[in-house]
Amino acid sequence: MATTVDVPARDVARPPTPPRRLGTLVLLLALVVAAALASIAIGSRSIGLPEVWGALLDPPLDTDEAVIVRELRLPRTALGLMVGAALGLAGGLMQGHTRNPLGDPGLLGVTAGASLAVVLAISVLGISTPAGYVWFAFAGALAGTVLVYGIGSAGPGGATPVTLALAGAALSALLYALVRAILVSDEQTLDSFRFWVVGSLAGRDASVAWQVAPFLALGLVLALVNAPALNLLGLGEDVARGLGQRIWLARAVGLAAITLLCGAATAACGPIAFVGLVVPHAVRALTGPDHRWLLPCSALAGAALLLVADVIGRVVAHPGELQVGIVLALVGAPFFVALVRRRKTVAL
Amino acid sequence: MSVAAPARPEPAAGPVRAGRPVRVGPVSGLLRWRDVAVPAVAFAVLVLAAALSIGRGDYPIGLGEVLRTLVGLGEQTQEFVVLQLRAPRVVVGALVGLALGVSGALFQTFARNPLAAPDTLGITTGASVGAVAAIVLSGGTSTGAILGGLGVPVAALLGALATGALLFGLAWRTGIDGYRLVLVGIALWSVGAALVDWLLTRAEIHDAASAYVWITGSLNARTWDDVVPLGLAVAVLLPLALAAGRVLGVLQFGDDTARGLGVRLTGAQTAVVLLAVCLVAFAVSAAGPITFVALVVPQIAVRLTGGSRPPLLAAGLLGALLVVGADLVTRTVLPQALPVGILTAVIGAPYLLWLLVRGRRRSTV
Numbered sequence: 001m002a003t004t005v006d007v008p009a010r011d012v013a014r015p016p017t018p019p020r021r022l023g024t025l026v027l028l029l030a031l032v033v034a035a036a037l038a039s040i041a042i043g044s045r046s047i048g049l050p051e052v053w054g055a056l057l058d059p060p061l062d063t064d065e066a067v068i069v070r071e072l073r074l075p076r077t078a079l080g081l082m083v084g085a086a087l088g089l090a091g092g093l094m095q096g097h098t099r100n101p102l103g104d105p106g107l108l109g110v111t112a113g114a115s116l117a118v119v120l121a122i123s124v125l126g127i128s129t130p131a132g133y134v135w136f137a138f139a140g141a142l143a144g145t146v147l148v149y150g151i152g153s154a155g156p157g158g159a160t161p162v163t164l165a166l167a168g169a170a171l172s173a174l175l176y177a178l179v180r181a182i183l184v185s186d187e188q189t190l191d192s193f194r195f196w197v198v199g200s201l202a203g204r205d206a207s208v209a210w211q212v213a214p215f216l217a218l219g220l221v222l223a224l225v226n227a228p229a230l231n232l233l234g235l236g237e238d239v240a241r242g243l244g245q246r247i248w249l250a251r252a253v254g255l256a257a258i259t260l261l262c263g264a265a266t267a268a269c270g271p272i273a274f275v276g277l278v279v280p281h282a283v284r285a286l287t288g289p290d291h292r293w294l295l296p297c298s299a300l301a302g303a304a305l306l307l308v309a310d311v312i313g314r315v316v317a318h319p320g321e322l323q324v325g326i327v328l329a330l331v332g333a334p335f336f337v338a339l340v341r342r343r344k345t346v347a348l
Numbered sequence: 349m350s351v352a353a354p355a356r357p358e359p360a361a362g363p364v365r366a367g368r369p370v371r372v373g374p375v376s377g378l379l380r381w382r383d384v385a386v387p388a389v390a391f392a393v394l395v396l397a398a399a400l401s402i403g404r405g406d407y408p409i410g411l412g413e414v415l416r417t418l419v420g421l422g423e424q425t426q427e428f429v430v431l432q433l434r435a436p437r438v439v440v441g442a443l444v445g446l447a448l449g450v451s452g453a454l455f456q457t458f459a460r461n462p463l464a465a466p467d468t469l470g471i472t473t474g475a476s477v478g479a480v481a482a483i484v485l486s487g488g489t490s491t492g493a494i495l496g497g498l499g500v501p502v503a504a505l506l507g508a509l510a511t512g513a514l515l516f517g518l519a520w521r522t523g524i525d526g527y528r529l530v531l532v533g534i535a536l537w538s539v540g541a542a543l544v545d546w547l548l549t550r551a552e553i554h555d556a557a558s559a560y561v562w563i564t565g566s567l568n569a570r571t572w573d574d575v576v577p578l579g580l581a582v583a584v585l586l587p588l589a590l591a592a593g594r595v596l597g598v599l600q601f602g603d604d605t606a607r608g609l610g611v612r613l614t615g616a617q618t619a620v621v622l623l624a625v626c627l628v629a630f631a632v633s634a635a636g637p638i639t640f641v642a643l644v645v646p647q648i649a650v651r652l653t654g655g656s657r658p659p660l661l662a663a664g665l666l667g668a669l670l671v672v673g674a675d676l677v678t679r680t681v682l683p684q685a686l687p688v689g690i691l692t693a694v695i696g697a698p699y700l701l702w703l704l705v706r707g708r709r710r711s712t713v
Contacts, residue, residue: 101530102463154705163704165463166647170697170704173640177693180564181686187557194556198545274538281531323549329542333535337518340531 021293024286028300032081035307039077040069042311075206080307080324082209083201083269086216086261088302089223091276092283092295093258096230097251098161104277105262107168108255111271112175113144114263118196119179123189130203133196134211134267141263147171149255160237199272199325201310212264219260220299226254227291234289274328275302278336285339305332377594382653383662390665394672398442401676402434432572440570440634441675441688442668443578445641447631449667450589452642453649453658454624457596458617459526465643466628469533471511472637473540475629476563478507479636480544483559484551500562501574505633511536512625516618524617525603565638565689567675574634581630586664589623593660596620600657638689641667644700651703670696 041052047065055066056074090105098107106112117140121127127136152167183190229250232240237247262276279302280294287293306324309331313322367378399418403409407429409417416422417430448466455464466472482503498506515536519529544563548556595616598606607613628642645667646658652666653659674691 100461100463101527102461102468102534107463151701151705162462166644167701167704169463170644170700173644173693174697176639177690177697180560181690184557184561184564184687184690185684187553190557190560191553194545194548198542198549273541277534277538281534323546326542326546329538333539336535337532340528340535341518341521 021287021297024297025293025300028297028304031304032300032307035304035311036077036081038311039080039307040073043068043073043314071206075209076201076204076310077307078206079204079209079268080201080310081303082213082216083265083272084275084303084306085299086219086265086302087272087275087306088279088283088298088300089220089295090258090261090265091278091302092280092291092298093223093226093230093254093261094276095280096234096291096294097254097258098165099234100161100165101281102277103165104273105258106266106271106273106276107165107172108258108262109144109148109168109171109175110141110259110262111144111266111273112172112179113140113142113147114138114266115179115193115197115271116140116175117143119182119189119193122192123182123186128192130196130200130270131205131208134208137267137270138212138215138263141266142259144171144175145255145259145263153251196270198323199270199328200323201269202321202323204268208268212268215260215264219257219264222253222257223261223295226250226257227295230254230291234291270325272306272325272328274325274332275306278332279305282336282339380653380655383655383659386649386653386659386662387665390662390669394442394665394669397669397672397676398438401438401441401672401679402430404676404680405429405434436572436575437567437570437675438672439575440578441567441671443575443582444567444631444635444638445645445668445671446586446664447578447582447627447667448638448642448671449645449649449663449665450586450660451624451627451631452644452667453646453660453663454589454592454596454620454627455642456646457600457657458620458624459530460600461526461530462647463643464526464530464533465646466624466632467637467639467643468537469515469530470536470538470540471508471515471625471628472632472639472642473537473544474511474514475504475508475632476637477540477543477547478503478505478510479562480547480559481507483562484547484555501633504636505629508629508632509625511540512622512629516621516625523614524621529621561687562636564687565636565692566687567635567671568685568687570634578630578634581626585623585627585630588619589627590660592616592620592623596657596660635671636687636689638671638692640689640693640696641670644696645670648696648700648703651700 037049037052040056041047041049045065045068047069051063051065052069055063055069087105094103094105094107095101097103114137117136118133121133121136127133148164148168148171151171152164155163183193229240229245232243232245233247233250235243240250241247265272280298283297283301284294287297305328309327310324312331313324313327316322316327367380367383370377370379399411399414402418403411403414409426409430413422413426414430417426418435422430452465455466455469456462458464479500482498482500515529515533516524518536519525519532521528548559551559595611598609598611599616599620601609603613606616646663649663649666650658653662670692671688674695675688677695678686678688678691
């Protein structure tokens, strides 16, 4: 939607210089490392950094602390890293492809499809553990995207940003209506579903991380490959075609990446909308609109943000915990609003 | 030797008529037949659907009887059933659909974004926070007791208005920019959605279930008490919104052009956002966040009328038709009465998808 944005020229930030972009990348990398260490060290039982190092570097050590670090916190941190990075990447891709600031990866039908599949798994098959939902959620996410892309590209103009966005919105509404139709009449299913739908890293063991890792890795590669093409598409489809870009190929690669990344992340943790929606906007203010920088930085920022939110959730509700999806919105949103108000908006 | 007169260029093949120019007093504009026909047909079908809906129930009344009773010529029993028991539900449905459709069209035109709607910008989510808090917390904390004492509709209204005020206040910086409004709306939506999810996980499962029905949007057990505030709000806000329609057309050209054409930008933008927020707040308070109507009905309307932006009146009437029609379907066709908010999506979404697949034109908004 080329006409969405109409920012007067004086409001547009100048593209950041290469050193500043590199600085952003390094800073974000440092943040990710710090957040990962915090995520391993902080929890309902506080473990000092020396013990953490001991547990990580000296496998035969089997004190309580070492077991907690290796069996619980390390998988959880790894999962948080992967999911946060995947959601940040998917969000950047989605906003680039739909050219719409409201384009979150769930718009492609991923979240709605996964939700419907999980509700069916709970109500029909009686499955009730997060690890049990993984494959259903992933299959639902895939089916949702295929439907949205099929319908969005069936019109005479092909898959334009507007038809994709509208097809996604309409189809998601339809799938959610089916979810609700089941939930309003089935209290038992609602009882399980309400804990899945907030989005959480709790109760996911290492097997969940291993299950989704291959899909995330493939999605990551496709996303980074897609970045230059996305820059060309940003000039408009006609210009991109004139410059030798195969439009359908770029769209197909991008949408496949979004599906893999967001589908696998949703399968692992439940729907977490905030990262994909907000992180690319915040990062765009730092890197500018060049997707070759925007996408890697969004991945790093998403990972750092998700880990920090998870740690905060474990600290504030001690000894229980607050789900990461909720912390993200409550802590991240005020920060994001401040950023939107202070910074010059960098339009899509 | 005579020189042939240069041939005049052939007129372009096929009629490219923008519309018939009309002037009434100081007001002039282009009148296109679809701009009149679509709302007229929508209104006619709406009346038919409303009459059918009033007639259906445990005590069925024929279509003719319903119409006769509505104009004051019916029997006393039928008058009681029609006017006291069944009419409020239909009237609430129609008014809610109208308000949501118009509000969605206002937001989408203002933000120049087909995905902008009270649902995506967090206003209905704010209403949900208020309502769910009133349902879930009423037994526990003192704040919860206050909320519960207000009642769910008032809590929802307050939630929506507070979110609208936040949206407006946070997006304000020497004026309202559509892009910034959308970004702030995203943030508000995510906070609201997180709070609703959190409240649902904290609640007793029975409270959670009844809160979930409210979130879906329902027209069950509405009385004239529900109609009055909503009716007053629509009576005041709808004419104002329609009057703002002309300014909206100019705003579409961009802020600078609008200013150049003599629009007082800040005032116009403020008015549009406030109207849209207030309309949706009263609608949500009366029937819950019937999702999807405000988001998609304007897009259906713009594809039917073929204009360059969602038409306000057509969007409103189609919204009313969608809600009343969905309510009719839930109560007659389905074996089990589902909340109307489910059926609006089940009926409206395939229709929009069909329009997308078949569509001959692309709209920019």
